[in-house]
Amino acid sequence: MVEETTKDGTLRRDLAFFYRLHRPENATGECLFLLHGSGVDETTLVPLGRQIAPRAVLVAVRGRIAQEDGFRWFTRITPTRFEQESIRAETDAFADFIAEATKRHRLDLSRSTFLGYSNGANLVSSVMLLHPGLVECAALLRPMPVLDDVPPADLTKARALIIAGSADLTYGPFAPALATLLRQHGAKVDARTVASGHDIGDPDAEAVRQWLADSAIAIAQAN
Template sequence: MTEETSQDGALRRDLAFLYRLYCPVDSTGDCFFLLHGSGVDETTLVPLAREIAPHAMLIAVRGRIFQEDGFRWFSRITPTRFEQPSIRTETDAFAGFVTDVAALHNLDLSRTNFLGYSNGANLVSSLMLLHPGLVERAALLRPMPVIDDVPATDLSRVRVLIIAGAADLTYAPFAPALVTLLSQHSAEIDARIVPAGHEFGSADAAIVRQWLSGSAAVAQAG
């Protein structure tokens, strides 16, 4: 028996998305949904999440769109243009998955954080805009806006961290537009820039930890 129970980390196929559940025996009760970037799988964000919150439960989910040697969350037209029906279909399905996995594993969604990277971050922002109420805190690494027709959504109870890479020439220029979009829907935004490209690393982990500490302080004060 290791830090995690013997069944943790196994690929689970009991819901609409394939996923892995990691639950430390000394879990704090906090939970992270992990949404990976394009062309990889659900395991790629686990080390980063462990660096951020070593005692949190992790739900590492696999996108359903197959791409080359990995997976993504919705279909793309170009690196910065995406198929709108695919975004909405997969976001709707993921909203149902969040509800189902919370019921199945007795998760407290008020203590849940969403950590998304690149295409996974874009799925999280779509989830906030299309299914308000499911996401209260989200850390989005290297994101951009992807929805063409955004509904009138109230995000006044949502706290969002956006981290762009200074050398990410393809995607960083779109980050300010996402900040503006979510701010217009009343989300509380903390926007940061790290000296990196599209890749993520320990600098991102440190910022997310700091941001989560501030979120916890706000919750206790409230």
């Protein structure tokens, strides 16, 4: 097992999901869990994570389903249909991973944001709905709803940012349905659209960074 003093993002294999932990010298106590899109690996969202929160601990996690030269989070049937058993099994496993990783690395779950892109965003929303109370702050880039049956879930303590791409013709049309679904379960949802396709970049980083800053102000005022 890699020792806790490692800060260079060495691949760790000590939990159910492979992951890399990036802990900056001037870490503030914030944490970003990064869940990549299909066909790549855990390294791809690290630059975006650093752009959004340069002083946050980054936990970059690798999906366990092999796809071409990379990985994904659960099995796909078509581009917009997914194997339900796979979704639930991987969601349950990731919920356990969250608990184990936060304990092992002394992370503050109340100060953690789950940043997911595409298939990774869909895994995050599934955790929210199947394990309510575990993920209370989520930034979902280019997501869509994937669960055929959603159990009752109290998401009144959860807040989510959903960012769709205006030119994302395959997945963009599904984003409003996910926003509605999360709101129906009590989550506070900020749904936005950026001038982009399915790809992500600077506009997404700026939107997430501003949303997190505004959320922090709102929480401080409420307390």
